[in-house]
Amino acid sequence: MKVTLFATCIVDLFQGNVGKATVELLERLGCEIEFPESQVCCGQPSYNSGYVNETKDAMKKMIDTFIDAEYVVSPSGSCAYMFHEYQHIFKGDPVWEPKAKKLAEKTYELTQFIVDVLKVEDVGARFDATVTYHTSCHMTRLLGVKEAPMTLLKNVKGLKFTELPGKEQCCGFGGTFAVKMAQISEQMVDEKVLHVEETGAEYLIGADAACLMNIGGRIERQGKPIKVMHIAEVLNSR
Amino acid sequence: MSMKIGEDKFKERVGKGIDNTFMRGAVAGAQERMGTRRENATEELGNWEEWRSHGEEIRKHVLENLDFYLEQLSENVAARGGHVFFAQTAAEANEYIQGVAKSKNAKKVVKAKSMVTEEISLNSALQQAGCEVIETDLGEYILQVDDHDPPSHIVVPALHKNKEQIRDVFAEKLGYQKTSKPEELALHARQKLREEFMSADIGITGCNFAVAETGSFSLVTNEGNADLVTSLPKTQITVMGMERLVPTFEEMEVLVSLLTRSSVGQKLTSYITVLTGPREELETDGPEEFHLVIVDNGRSSILGGEFQSVLNCIRCAACINVCPVYRQVGGHSYGSIYSGPIGAVLSPLLGGYDEFKELPYATTLCGACTEVCPVKIPLHELLHKHRQVIVEKEGRAPFAEKMAMKAFGMGASSPALYKLGTKFVPSVMSPFTDGDKISKGPGPLKLWTDSRDFPAPNKERFRDWFKNRDKGGKES
Numbered sequence A: 001m002k003v004t005l006f007a008t009c010i011v012d013l014f015q016g017n018v019g020k021a022t023v024e025l026l027e028r029l030g031c032e033i034e035f036p037e038s039q040v041c042c043g044q045p046s047y048n049s050g051y052v053n054e055t056k057d058a059m060k061k062m063i064d065t066f067i068d069a070e071y072v073v074s075p076s077g078s079c080a081y082m083f084h085e086y087q088h089i090f091k092g093d094p095v096w097e098p099k100a101k102k103l104a105e106k107t108y109e110l111t112q113f114i115v116d117v118l119k120v121e122d123v124g125a126r127f128d129a130t131v132t133y134h135t136s137c138h139m140t141r142l143l144g145v146k147e148a149p150m151t152l153l154k155n156v157k158g159l160k161f162t163e164l165p166g167k168e169q170c171c172g173f174g175g176t177f178a179v180k181m182a183q184i185s186e187q188m189v190d191e192k193v194l195h196v197e198e199t200g201a202e203y204l205i206g207a208d209a210a211c212l213m214n215i216g217g218r219i220e221r222q223g224k225p226i227k228v229m230h231i232a233e234v235l236n237s238r
Numbered sequence B: 001m002s003m004k005i006g007e008d009k010f011k012e013r014v015g016k017g018i019d020n021t022f023m024r025g026a027v028a029g030a031q032e033r034m035g036t037r038r039e040n041a042t043e044e045l046g047n048w049e050e051w052r053s054h055g056e057e058i059r060k061h062v063l064e065n066l067d068f069y070l071e072q073l074s075e076n077v078a079a080r081g082g083h084v085f086f087a088q089t090a091a092e093a094n095e096y097i098q099g100v101a102k103s104k105n106a107k108k109v110v111k112a113k114s115m116v117t118e119e120i121s122l123n124s125a126l127q128q129a130g131c132e133v134i135e136t137d138l139g140e141y142i143l144q145v146d147d148h149d150p151p152s153h154i155v156v157p158a159l160h161k162n163k164e165q166i167r168d169v170f171a172e173k174l175g176y177q178k179t180s181k182p183e184e185l186a187l188h189a190r191q192k193l194r195e196e197f198m199s200a201d202i203g204i205t206g207c208n209f210a211v212a213e214t215g216s217f218s219l220v221t222n223e224g225n226a227d228l229v230t231s232l233p234k235t236q237i238t239v240m241g242m243e244r245l246v247p248t249f250e251e252m253e254v255l256v257s258l259l260t261r262s263s264v265g266q267k268l269t270s271y272i273t274v275l276t277g278p279r280e281e282l283e284t285d286g287p288e289e290f291h292l293v294i295v296d297n298g299r300s301s302i303l304g305g306e307f308q309s310v311l312n313c314i315r316c317a318a319c320i321n322v323c324p325v326y327r328q329v330g331g332h333s334y335g336s337i338y339s340g341p342i343g344a345v346l347s348p349l350l351g352g353y354d355e356f357k358e359l360p361y362a363t364t365l366c367g368a369c370t371e372v373c374p375v376k377i378p379l380h381e382l383l384h385k386h387r388q389v390i391v392e393k394e395g396r397a398p399f400a401e402k403m404a405m406k407a408f409g410m411g412a413s414s415p416a417l418y419k420l421g422t423k424f425v426p427s428v429m430s431p432f433t434d435g436d437k438i439s440k441g442p443g444p445l446k447l448w449t450d451s452r453d454f455p456a457p458n459k460e461r462f463r464d465w466f467k468n469r470d471k472g473g474k475e476s
């Protein structure tokens, strides 16, 4: 099966390990990975800030980059959702709406792709640690992927899972919100870190690099002994 | 202006909210309690999503046929001997109500809880007309006694106060000498209020839903105060937002169910009162005179536009009760009597961007509000729409942001530029980098690194790793 990887700009620039783990994992599951060089950013930072028209060119570039893929897979729920959002943004546009629809139909978040398309629930991973999991807002509420990461984590050998209290609560990232409303964002991420600590887990796992960068950044600043890891890295551990 | 509370700037209000640890504890506790109750009450129905869709359909249908139903309502109220006044602005509504008060030579007005009367600042208008105004909802009463502290929540207006604070307020202002036990506090308020009810000239209520077909209106409460407001004084005035109506009792039943379950997690509240016109000949109680004041105050300009769905709102506060931002900053930070997600959408529409331009940014667009709204208002999408209007139609975005976004847009739409630009990220960032993290970032990144570390850029971009690997190069 041919998979076209939409790595996301955060992974490309800051979280290379997540990209590598995604590639290795999918290859082990029998996929052939392609990475189109012309991919840039899905446009969320400016789109979410209200610069809709200003972002359309970037979106069109992304649509053209991925339009002919068999499957588009991204290790980020939020960015994968953005590809689904394009069809609404281009609503009424005779050229771009149909194209955006086509793209949405084949775009998946990584765990969603593994469970729903590859029909794999046990990727054969081993991870000897106690972990908790942060359910990212866009992935669960907007993309609607709730079960897939749980299903996959449940089958990782050696992994002990503890539920995160207040898991449905946003971590306070929200793109430019984290800097525009820094005082509020800090309080939100603090509460999240507190909840993570309460679980006693050694690792906080998530499926969205941006949320992890936020929570992880705060954990590191506070010098807490909790490690943060993307679910691709856990599933790629043996 | 009317909806606005306090004079502090947004940042100062938020700062005060964040520093108020007691209030934040109260809000977090309330969110958890109400959240669990709401979840239980909605699950119990078994097909909540169908209920929501039905609720949304009803609201949509009403908004699309608002002229028709308003006319029908007015005719039916008039046919029962009531007076109807359509107020285009807050001032018009207040003038009319002042006029009624004067004609009745009213000295005392008792009120049931109503957000729309807060919105138009009716209390101060009545005071100007020489009336004493008494709020009779317990929460509103506490706030009124406490020198008109503004409400911080649309359903639980005194959510930000605990029982000890309430005892202190009562002791200072009312000479109360007992403990902070809720029962004792409530009893005290009840005794005080009883006297007020008996001597009031006019009763004023809001309206949960008016029923067009019969000219009735309903009040959904837990305290029973609204029933005294509507039965003891000789004159009754009901004030409603122009969108708060349903065609028949059938639709009212659906919306009341959605409201009580979403709002307080109850199947029904203790009192659901439906009233139709003034007292009739053979009836033993009820007002001799009834006035219905229908308030526009900016609503008709929302109709038919991209924000119309906000008028679906039935003021249940479910969105406020799940909002992670409200949780940290409390209601007063919004600077509007309408707080939380619904407040952040509605306040700029009714009160203008000048006063409320920050509110659409006080959200992570996490969608928690949209998920619970019983009438399916896409709240986070409307917040995003506000941002788009602020940036693209109003041109109010800060210059630096505009430039940054332009640069971003160019970079993001040009793979070549992106590739070139990002290639140098590690070296540009290297003065700020400390091992694998950045603790003191430049520019806007500083706002991030004030409280969080930021990852240092990959030494090798992922795309370069992938390319090298394809060429049989290094693997991690």
Ligand code: SF4
Residues within 6 Å of the ligand: B262, B312, B313, B314, B315, B316, B317, B318, B319, B320, B342, B372, B373, B374, B375, B376, B377, B379
């Ligand atoms: S917007 Fe929806 S959830 Fe919020 S108060 Fe209105 S009806 Fe309730």
